Amino acid sequence: MRLARPALRGPVAAARFLVRRVVTLPPVETVPVGRMLDVPGGRTFVVDVAGPTPDAPCVVLLHALGCTAYLTWFGVLAELSRTHRVIALDQRWHGRGIKSERFRIADCADDAVGVLDALGVASATVAGYSLGGAVAQETWHRHPERVSGLVLASTARLFRGHAGERLFFPVMTLAMHLLSRIALTQVERLAAALPELPSVELTDATRWGASEFRSTSAWSMPEVLSELGRFNSAPWTSTIDVPTAVVVTGRDQAVPARRQRRLAASVPGATVFDAPGGHASVVLDAERWTPVLLEAVADVTRRARGHRRLAG
Template identity: 50%
Template sequence: MTFRRIGRVALPLVVRGVALLAGRGRPMPDVGPVPAGTVVDLPGRGKTHVVDLPGPRPDAPVILLLHGIATTGSLTWFSVMAELARDYRVITYDQRWHGRGIPSETFLLDDCADDGAAVLDALGIDRAVVVGYSMGGATAQVLWHRHPERVAGLVLCSTAARWQGHLGERAFYAVLSGVNKLFLSGVPDRVRLHAEDLPELPLDSPHLGAWALAELRSTSPWVLPHVLSELGRFDATPWIGEVAVPTGMVITARDHAIPTARQRQLAELLPNGYVREAPGGHASLVFDRERWKPVFLEVVGAVARAAAQAAA
């Protein structure tokens, strides 16, 4: 993975956001007010920012949305949350080291997955269809692996079963791991101090661009090398084929952050996965929403229906 690709993985929304602030690029989608959230205490773990939309009825299926690297739950999913809430109870939260997530001493996908189960516990939810985008797709896979009883279905978007493959990528992650150990040992403290300077709740602004920029800034840039190093160690290929719940995948056909070929490899590993492709790139869920959204809603609907039938 080249440093140019790192930028595409870590900051797809940052680049677009800067362009928008400068008056260039495609406009942010007009989706109305961003849903408000609250701070939820996860006993023994810490506090995180959670958005919980009730859905159309008390027994609506639950969708748990997991966000991408260097963003937050709301920033990744704001463009589709209200629409999902027409049919489902919709929950998203800030993963640790991101936004108002838990500032821990280490960043591990295992801990992120356990946090997801703890969020369900805190909200009194037994099972959910877990939906992950990019880094969130890795967390979703680990969440199923560590807590299969909490996952009613699995939807993976613009992600892969492993984040390194060819020799150049293996060399890059080896160097990155060494840099983290030698020069970046103080990052957990920097992440914690950055989080302490944030207001308890996100900016309440009628201007979507101002809110998005504040959400981008809520994650410390020091997060990136450590999180990328952890993602470089992630490899679900030995066990992802054992998933025993309904699965689906949304592949982005022009993705330069998570190579499309690697996304298709994951799709082939999913047993009886409901797989569809959207024509755009990695940030399609925001900046190519008109083409991406119907594909995404189709896959979520198929998995949610199959999960309901399996439960019955």
């Protein structure tokens, strides 16, 4: 169906590709062990990787649509932990994330801060990929005092720009208004059947990727997409006052590069870091994508230190 392509391509398609075929993946044999954590909104899966020193800066990673904390970020956890304390969580309606009545980006933003509270972290750089980039923006908007910087990757201010998307998202919203109870029941049923914690062994990467992908119910996708279609940060991105980097995937067909660049242009002082691949680069082009992300995080961290000094 042509109207669905703009919204469904990208991380979901990448995960399906990973499940079906052997692809070149980041050379990772294991990932850090996570745990279930109680936050005000419920209970969610969290990975918390110590940095090189107790006072290392903290970065929170927010994953893509249809993925999990592990599935989006497994290739960068070890590298980022060389310089940062790294926290990643499964977002609502994904993997072992919170199962709420409806999926709301604002709730996901509150969950990110709830994780910071539970782990005793005062503030952090928030890095989001695609859907996670929308949540990262909303986290600053709702909790600016908790966000020291933003890294926004393969994302935008809004996700229904052309005519097909402007028709697709309202139709999806109407459908989910009628089906949300059924969808939530199916999502909860799958979650109840999952092992308490995901596997951390990646010796068979294809099997591991398939397991992570299947931990998110297909029923969650329309619900999340309908909310993503309502997201619009354009009225307030010009007020973002923390160091921000935008990682632009130049061959992106899910979130066109021009939208990513408009996001960067709308945020005062935002820096742009270009990655050559498409929307699934975080996994399928990790060799080229990961250094770009690391550079963006380092840039924001450096500027955030100066920002705090000036504020003080």
